[in-house]
Amino acid sequence: MGGEVHANPYQEVLLKDLLKRVETGWSPVCSSKPPGPDEWGVIKLSAITSGRFIETEAKTFPSGSTPRKELEIRTGDLLMSRANGVKNLVGVVCTVGEVRQRLLLPDLTFRLVPNDDRVDPAFLGLALSTAGLRSQIEAAMRGTSGQYKISQADVRKLRVPLPDLDEQRRIVAAHAVVERRISVLERVRAKLKVAEAALAAEALAKVDSLWPTTRLDNVATVAAGVTLGSEPVGDGTLELPYLRVANVLDGRIDTADVKKVRILRSQYERFELRKGDLLLTEGGDLDKLGRGAVWDGRIAQCLHQNHVFRVRCGEDMSPDFLALYTSSDAGRAYFQRVGKQTTNLASINSTQVKQMPVPLPPLTEQESLLGPIRSVRSRLAALDRQVSKLRVVQQGVVEDLLSGGGASLAA
Secondary structure: OOOOOOOOOOEEEEHHHHEEEEEEOOOOOOEOOOOOOOOOEEEOHHHOOOOOOOOOOEEEOOOOOOOOHHHEOOOOOEEEEOEEOOHHHOOOEEEOOOOOOOEEOOOOEEEEEEOOOOOOHHHHHHHOOOHHHHHHHHHHOEEEOOEEEOOHHHHHOOEEEEOOHHHHHHHHHHHHHHHHHHHHHHHHHHHHHHHHHHHHHHHHHHHHHHOOEEEHHHOEEEEOOEOOOOOOOOOOEEEEEEEOHHHEOOOOEOOOOOEEEEEEHHHHHHHEOOOOOEEEEOEEOHHHOOOEEEOOOOOOOOEEEOOEEEEEEOOOOOHHHHHHHHOOHHHHHHHHHHOEEEOOEEEOOHHHHHOOEEEOOOHHHHHHHHHHHHHHHHHHHHHHHHHHHHHHHHHHHHHHHHOOOOOOOOO
């Protein structure tokens, strides 16, 4: 990549001229639980929006309904998200690898069916993920009521650089070199996640057998955040970043897409986040109800939305230990038991969070139990940093090759 500037030697072709067709999926009302091995399922948007296909992100197809088998996902499919509340998750593309049977394409997703005579499907997936295509997608998308969308017509008008088929395959091969390196690290990561879960289960088993429980509001305060909709204006207001449900994942906070909101200056202390606050989501799929993570303070003067509960621990409870419990099987079971479910969504309220029974060992015991878990998490974080760096290299090589550069990963 060497800093040289290359004039792009490749002709740009309209995407519609490289496709046989674009298909849109279907989203019947599904159970939130994942489908069994012999059950039909519908994938969630989260199966696509990481840029890699995750087949376990699926809901169970309703019993008594007839699946549309023409929408079954197959190995090699090129999928694109067409709508999302988070702008940078619209137009995300992934290529499906080996996939189980009986998974259906959802309504908010396109299946792009390439013309193999003109374009290598794997190459097309890479090209659609480059910075140039991303800027075209963002220019074409529309947003209403917090939902961003891109239409079939917009997708067909995207302009794609098109080397000959041999060059396309060389670019795919260069990408695959780094992908193999990443796969090795991800296999190690998967083993560490199993170890982390085993250590957490062992720690909580010791707690359950030795220490009494108490209500969560005896050891922490619970507060809802900013309600959106009628923001104040004028000299007495602040405009600050805030975290939404989409930012709070299981065990970590994603700050790739953080919005801003205006509040009265006098309300700042009420809605502010501090390092060590545990954030729990109010609603979503039943299996992810009450998902949470501890805020690390990476954004100064950050707030939280009203659909995210801020749990601030007192001196007798470690936020990391409380997060460990709320994400455990027992914690999940509590949220699912008390949560109010409507169709395929569920919600909990602040009273239910406050009333949650939690174990209360001495703080020194909490820290002792967290020691081995933190050690594994430190190794996981290091692996994640390695993978992130390799992803940057991988994307840079593809960008360079598509611009006519001479990048190679043979070494």
